[in-house]
Amino acid sequence: MDQRLEALLQTIQKVLPDVDGIIGLKVNAAGHIAPHLFRKEAPAELDGLAIWPKYPTPDTLRLIQKAHPGAKLGMVVRGCEERGVVEMFKHAQVDLSNISLIGLQCTREEAEFCRCAKPYTAHAKLTVGEPIEGVPDPVTEGFLAKTREERLEYWKEQLVRCIKCYGCRNVCPQCFCNVCALEDEKWVGTGWLPMPLPPMYHLVRSMHMTAKCVACRECEEVCPADIPMAIQYRLIAGDVKEMFGYETGVSMDEKPPQLLVLAEGEFERTGLPH
Amino acid sequence: MEYKNVLTTCPFCGTGCGFFLQVLDGKIVGVLPDKKHPVSQGSLCVKGWNAHGFIYHEDRLKSPLIRRNGKLVEASWDEAIELVATRLGEIKAKHGPDSIALLASAKATNEENYLFQKFGRAVIGTNNIDHCARL
Ligand code: SF4
Numbered sequence: 138m139d140q141r142l143e144a145l146l147q148t149i150q151k152v153l154p155d156v157d158g159i160i161g162l163k164v165n166a167a168g169h170i171a172p173h174l175f176r177k178e179a180p181a182e183l184d185g186l187a188i189w190p191k192y193p194t195p196d197t198l199r200l201i202q203k204a205h206p207g208a209k210l211g212m213v214v215r216g217c218e219e220r221g222v223v224e225m226f227k228h229a230q231v232d233l234s235n236i237s238l239i240g241l242q243c244t245r246e247e248a249e250f251c252r253c254a255k256p257y258t259a260h261a262k263l264t265v266g267e268p269i270e271g272v273p274d275p276v277t278e279g280f281l282a283k284t285r286e287e288r289l290e291y292w293k294e295q296l297v298r299c300i301k302c303y304g305c306r307n308v309c310p311q312c313f314c315n316v317c318a319l320e321d322e323k324w325v326g327t328g329w330l331p332m333p334l335p336p337m338y339h340l341v342r343s344m345h346m347t348a349k350c351v352a353c354r355e356c357e358e359v360c361p362a363d364i365p366m367a368i369q370y371r372l373i374a375g376d377v378k379e380m381f382g383y384e385t386g387v388s389m390d391e392k393p394p395q396l397l398v399l400a401e402g403e404f405e406r407t408g409l410p411h
Numbered sequence: 412m413e414y415k416n417v418l419t420t421c422p423f424c425g426t427g428c429g430f431f432l433q434v435l436d437g438k439i440v441g442v443l444p445d446k447k448h449p450v451s452q453g454s455l456c457v458k459g460w461n462a463h464g465f466i467y468h469e470d471r472l473k474s475p476l477i478r479r480n481g482k483l484v485e486a487s488w489d490e491a492i493e494l495v496a497t498r499l500g501e502i503k504a505k506h507g508p509d510s511i512a513l514l515a516s517a518k519a520t521n522e523e524n525y526l527f528q529k530f531g532r533a534v535i536g537t538n539n540i541d542h543c544a545r546l
Pocket residue numbers: 191215216217218243247248249251253254255256257352353354
């Protein structure tokens with residue numbers, strides 16, 4: 138067994154007696170992997186404990202907590218999943234007071250697959266694996282090397298392939314609004330493919346991910362058209378850091394800028410750096 | 412408290428995308444694409460993403476309906492199949508097998524569609540077989 142998996146199993150076995158269940162990944166008989174709630178009543182299920190491919194587990198926590206608000210749970214989190222639950226907590230989507238986070242540190246190979254700047258956890262008290270540094274994001278760098286005109290062409294070429302499956306929204310753990318602007322005819326008309334320009338679906342989603350996106354790249358992974366939309370979210374996250382000093386997932390108590398009321402004159406308009 | 416994912420095949424078209432049904436306390440609460448599925452590789456179209464929507468829908472038919480005196484009334488499968496067989500038999504006897512056509516479905520499996528055309532050709536005796544996508 139993989140060393141990290143073995144260590145994770147041991148940590149889970151240590152935590153399990155003290156909680157109602159632990160959210161992790163499980164492989165089924167056909168070799169397919171999905172999120173699962175491991176419970177002490179079914180210890181044999183831990184034989185199927187898995188770690189990759191990752192899944193949007195912050196949403197699993199939200200689903201379970203909606204039905205069982207007081208449940209005492211453990212949860213295996215990678216860096217992005219931890220950032221995910223932290224931001225969801227700030228937006229009142231999950232309650233972390235009863236949750237023990239088990240931080241699973243990502244490998245270089247995994248981080249490269251994700252083009253991840255932070256493949257490690259920051260809050261979990263229990264951790265498994267050795268944290269590594271972030272890796273470069275050649276896709277975003279390649280985009281930044283383009284001229285303005287080339288960038289416009291690039292997005293036109295990419296977005297014309299969108300089939301409006303809504304997968305990027307559905308899978309995103311930070312997309313949890315009860316009423317979604319992407320289902321509002323005013324912004325995104327039904328019955329149009331390819332999407333008319335400007336691509337309101339994508340512009341609206343980019344705006345709504347401001348100071349929210351935790352860079353898990355589930356949206357890109359789920360996209361049947363391989364659209365590298367996380368480029369936009371990453372660049373916007375850079376702007377948010379520059380303008381408001383805010384980074385998702387870093388602190389438990391710092392409010393995201395969209396939840397703050399800014400005093401007049403406190404911020405100056407600097408112009409967008411990109 | 413129980414949460415698990417059950418692997419299944421999308422019921423909407425013949426592509427055969429794979430996804431998990433998220434099951435919370437015995438109730439299906441959502442769809443999650445299967446990243447390791449050889450066909451869909453972690454993606455779905457808008458129909459697959461909403462495939463769980465009809466399961467508990469109040470409009471969902473749970474038994475066959477037979478039109479009696481102009482009104483659709485619930486019936487058993489045996490009754491429904493009996494009626495279809497009798498009526499098809501009558502139509503065939505009166506107008507010949509080519510008065511009947513069969514429209515196969517993308518929602519059915521390959522094997523079901525094979526049986527369906529076999530039924531048309533070997534049992535009814537017609538080559539009038541087409542597919543719902545060309546309706
Ligand atoms: S996005 Fe980063 S933290 Fe998340 S799985 Fe990938 S490498 Fe790990």
